[in-house]
Amino acid sequence: xxxxxxxxxxxxxxxxxxxxxxxxxxxxxxxxxxxxxxxxxxxxxxxxxxxxxxxxxxxxxxxxxxxxxxxxxxxxxxxxxxxxxxxxxxxxxxxxxxxxxxxxxxxxxxxxxxxxxxxxxxxxxxxxxxxxxxxxxxxxxxxxxxxxxxxxxxxxxxx
Amino acid sequence: xxxxxxxxxxxxxxxxxxxxxxxxxxxxxxxxxxxxxxxxxxxxxxxxxxxxxxxxxxxxxxxxxxxxxxxxxxxxxxxxxxxxxxxxxxxxxxxxxxxxxxxxxxxxxxxxxxxxxxxxxxxxxxxxxxxxxxxxxxxxxxxxxxxxxxxxxxxxxxxxxxxxxxxxxxxxxxxxxxxxxxxxxxxxxxxxxxxxxxxxxxxxxxxxxxxxxxxxxxxxxxxxxxxxxxxxxxxxxxxxxxxxxxxxxxxxxxxxxxxxxxxxxxxxxxxxxxxxxxxxxxxxxxxxxxxxxxxxxxxxxxxxxxxxxxxxxxxxxxxxxxxxxxxxxxxxxxxxxxxxxxxxxxxxxxxxxxxxxxxxxxxxxxxxxxxxxxxxxxxxxxxxxxxxxxxxxxxxxxxxxxxxxxxxxxxxxxxxxxxxxxxxxxxxxxxxxxxxxxxxxxxxxxxxxxxxxxxxxxxxxxxxxxxxxxxxxxxxxxxxxxxxxxxxxxxxxxxxxxxxxxxxxxxxxxxxxxxxxxxxxxxxxxxxxxxxxxxxxxxxxxxxxxxxxxxxxx
Amino acid sequence: xxxxxxxxxxxxxxxxxxxxxxxxxxxxxxxxxxxxxxxxxxxxxxxxxxxxxxxxxxxxxxxxxxxxxxxxxxxxxxxxxxxxxxxxxxxxxxxxxxxxxxxxxxxxxxxxxxxxxxxxxxxxxxxxxxx
Numbered sequence: 001x002x003x004x005x006x007x008x009x010x011x012x013x014x015x016x017x018x019x020x021x022x023x024x025x026x027x028x029x030x031x032x033x034x035x036x037x038x039x040x041x042x043x044x045x046x047x048x049x050x051x052x053x054x055x056x057x058x059x060x061x062x063x064x065x066x067x068x069x070x071x072x073x074x075x076x077x078x079x080x081x082x083x084x085x086x087x088x089x090x091x092x093x094x095x096x097x098x099x100x101x102x103x104x105x106x107x108x109x110x111x112x113x114x115x116x117x118x119x120x121x122x123x124x125x126x127x128x129x130x131x132x133x134x135x136x137x138x139x140x141x142x143x144x145x146x147x148x149x150x151x152x153x154x155x156x157x158x159x
Numbered sequence: 160x161x162x163x164x165x166x167x168x169x170x171x172x173x174x175x176x177x178x179x180x181x182x183x184x185x186x187x188x189x190x191x192x193x194x195x196x197x198x199x200x201x202x203x204x205x206x207x208x209x210x211x212x213x214x215x216x217x218x219x220x221x222x223x224x225x226x227x228x229x230x231x232x233x234x235x236x237x238x239x240x241x242x243x244x245x246x247x248x249x250x251x252x253x254x255x256x257x258x259x260x261x262x263x264x265x266x267x268x269x270x271x272x273x274x275x276x277x278x279x280x281x282x283x284x285x286x287x288x289x290x291x292x293x294x295x296x297x298x299x300x301x302x303x304x305x306x307x308x309x310x311x312x313x314x315x316x317x318x319x320x321x322x323x324x325x326x327x328x329x330x331x332x333x334x335x336x337x338x339x340x341x342x343x344x345x346x347x348x349x350x351x352x353x354x355x356x357x358x359x360x361x362x363x364x365x366x367x368x369x370x371x372x373x374x375x376x377x378x379x380x381x382x383x384x385x386x387x388x389x390x391x392x393x394x395x396x397x398x399x400x401x402x403x404x405x406x407x408x409x410x411x412x413x414x415x416x417x418x419x420x421x422x423x424x425x426x427x428x429x430x431x432x433x434x435x436x437x438x439x440x441x442x443x444x445x446x447x448x449x450x451x452x453x454x455x456x457x458x459x460x461x462x463x464x465x466x467x468x469x470x471x472x473x474x475x476x477x478x479x480x481x482x483x484x485x486x487x488x489x490x491x492x493x494x495x496x497x498x499x500x501x502x503x504x505x506x507x508x509x510x511x512x513x514x515x516x517x518x519x520x521x522x523x524x525x526x527x528x529x530x531x532x533x534x535x536x537x538x539x540x541x542x543x544x545x546x547x548x549x550x551x552x553x554x555x556x557x558x559x560x561x562x563x564x565x566x567x568x569x570x571x572x573x574x575x576x577x578x579x580x581x582x583x584x585x586x587x588x589x590x591x592x593x594x595x596x597x598x599x600x601x602x603x604x605x606x607x608x609x610x611x612x613x614x615x616x617x618x619x620x621x622x623x624x625x626x627x628x629x630x631x632x633x634x635x636x637x638x639x640x641x642x643x644x645x646x647x648x649x650x651x652x653x654x655x656x657x658x659x660x661x662x663x664x665x666x667x668x669x670x671x672x673x674x675x676x677x678x679x680x681x682x683x684x685x686x687x688x689x690x691x692x693x694x695x696x697x698x699x700x701x702x703x704x705x706x707x708x709x710x711x712x713x
Numbered sequence: 714x715x716x717x718x719x720x721x722x723x724x725x726x727x728x729x730x731x732x733x734x735x736x737x738x739x740x741x742x743x744x745x746x747x748x749x750x751x752x753x754x755x756x757x758x759x760x761x762x763x764x765x766x767x768x769x770x771x772x773x774x775x776x777x778x779x780x781x782x783x784x785x786x787x788x789x790x791x792x793x794x795x796x797x798x799x800x801x802x803x804x805x806x807x808x809x810x811x812x813x814x815x816x817x818x819x820x821x822x823x824x825x826x827x828x829x830x831x832x833x834x835x836x837x838x839x840x841x842x843x844x
Contacts (some may be wrong), residue, residue: 007753015731021735021741026737031733065743067744069746082744115268115728123786146749146764147281148278148765246814253817254813255817260809266750267728271821278823280834282826290827291824293822684736
């Protein structure tokens with residue numbers, strides 16, 4: 001089960017990205033429009049915009065390995081979740097609230113951190129409409145906040 | 160006219176380049192026209208802010224200790240942080256001072272937040288003891304962009320220019336180029352102005368002493384000696400003891416000095432490579448002569464621009480040039496009855512050479528801008544590391560001046576030509592620095608002494624002195640070893656080692672080299688063997704022979 | 714797809730918005746990190762600072778392929794750079810310039826010795842895509 005503090009962290013994270021890799025082990029990046037821990041508390045649903053679905057299929061095809069990193073912009077609190085692709089579907093109306101919540105967190109996070117350097121419209125334009133909802137099973141979670149402890153596994157404990 | 164956008168772009172580039180040249184010319188002219196430090200700061204700040212458009216600017220100068228910089232001028236701040244200090248190595252200014260390279264930073268708020276996140280992680284992990292204090296630095300607390308430029312004279316740091324802004328990066332590569340040029344011009348101006356100010360103070364002190372001398376001769380002789388004690392003037396009454404060395408070469412030098420010290424000859428030319436002690440010999444000659452009670456003045460001919468050097472030597476009349484607000488006596492006049500030491504005489508330009516020749520022949524000169532002949536009784540000692548004879552052949556030095564200076568030639572040998580003096584010199588410096596730094600060091604081991612004697616010493620006695628000073632400062636044992644001296648390993652070609660006349664403990668030297676190679680290679684025998692150019696078996700044999708084992712845990 | 718960095722990407726490299734770097738181990742496990750900045754080396758190379766993320770450097774030494782994503786907010790674009798790790802430098806002009814910046818920031822935050830540059834990792838740009 002995903003630890004409570006990580007569930008809480010994901011509800012505060014202002015930016016998240018997936019990476020996959022193709023058959024040649026070349027990594028691919030897919031910026032997310034939204035993310036939420038699934039009701040089973042063992043997987044995460046990620047909203048991938050159409051602009052980043054290019055290479056998603058070839059990234060999942062070989063072994064379905066996924067690495068998702070999420071950050072709270074400002075304090076740079078960051079975690080990386082690694083796991084295995086489970087399923088995907090087209091994003092739908094039920095995903096809108098998640099998308100909007102993540103978008104608002106991104107806009108406010110950047111504005112607070114970069115002191116109003118960018119206007120809200122420009123920032124909102126960076127979070128694209130979701131096209132695919134992808135779910136992956138979380139197998140490991142690592143602290144990724146920059147610092148000497150970066151890379152420490154926090155789930156499962158005892159690594 | 161064509162509408163070609165490329166032509167328009169080229170025209171704009173040309174216009175901009177022309178504008179920048181005009182700006183730089185203006186800055187150069189204004190800086191050249193003054194020897195006043197405060198005026199120079201004004202010019203710099205005006206250029207940074209009003210011409211280049213940086214909102215905030217500071218000028219910082221390196222203090223005498225060389226470990227920190229002090230704000231001497233600022234613009235754009237509600238209250239410029241004058242007098243604030245920045246340690247070398249701290250912050251943008253301190254890092255630029257340490258590395259002697261320009262640096263631009265942008266996105267400072269983002270970088271600070273990034274590092275603060277790391278700091279918080281360290282604190283929360285219970286390792287707060289590893290964190291250092293957050294220093295207080297002059298400047299804007301919310302600066303977003305900063306740029307710092309070192310002010311260098313021959314790679315020696317004079318200070319740093321610093322500009323900053325609360326806006327996002329506004330500094331371009333073009334700005335970097337322009338500001339670097341202004342920094343170079345300003346560094347020379349500041350350096351000259353500092354030298355000038357120092358000479359001003361010294362001259363005022365001597366003028367006071369000279370004025371006292373005419374009414375109370377005894378008192379002013381003591382005053383003159385007191386004033387020059389700071390210059391490292393040797394105590395009188397010794398037989399040139401401060402010129403250390405028992406080698407034949409140095410014995411011959413001392414014998415020559417004893418002959419000339421009281422001779423009526425007015426000029427002496429000291430030749431020798433850098434760091435051989437030419438200034439020491441000049442002072443020794445003065446303070447053992449009949450002129451000891453009168454001033455000893457020295458000047459390095461390469462340190463000042465020709466016009467400044469002329470004014471320093473001959474003085475000037477009021478109004479002779481910009482900033483000449485009053486009449487000033489030059490070194491020749493101030494040292495009347497004493498000695499003037501002209502170091503690096505080979506750097507003196509042709510017009511000054513002619514004027515100096517007149518002083519030597521007629522014992523008189525005119526101040527800059529003056530009409531009156533001034534007579535002086537001064538002994539000239541000149542020094543150079545150049546081949547003046549060759550310069551004469553090439554037309555770069557006057558032949559008549561050369562022969563006039565070379566009435567008594569004194570040639571100082573290179574340290575590598577009198578290696579037998581190295582132990583004596585090393586002991587002298589060791590004693591001096593252990594006393595100065597309060598360290599307890601009993602001596603050096605045989606291998607270290609052998610290495611010191613074998614080294615080439617391209618910087619001569621000065622380099623030896625600096626090397627011993629560094630070894631004493633960094634030493635953490637009572638008997639210094641080879642690695643304490645951190646001698647460069649490069650050799651000058653030919654034999655990699657020179658055997659001292661007193662010989663070398665060969666086994667001790669071999670043991671030391673093997674141990675050093677092993678330590679350098681982290682006790683990896685293959686690498687250590689390669690360092691020594693020998694097969695691994697040979698190295699293993701020597702490890703057994705000398706009982707060399709890696710320390711535990713390596 | 715261009716293999717040379719276009720001029721318009723240079724200000725994006727240090728626009729202050731975090732970048733994403735993805736790598737993959739030899740046995741096929743992807744790894745993602747968020748980094749603070751990338752340095753322009755020349756039209757075909759970027760340098761990334763190696764400070765804390767040792768998994769990244771372990772991955773690229775096994776499998777040199779990497780992917781870097783830049784968020785150009787003003788340009789309303791993402792830039793995806795396909796990279797290939799070439800080498801790590803611990804001296805030289807690139808390292809010195811990056812090290813100088815890090816040293817300066819570390820010294821004003823009491824982090825000297827902790828926040829330091831271990832190496833400048835040099836990557837060749839294999840391809841550039843703008844989204």
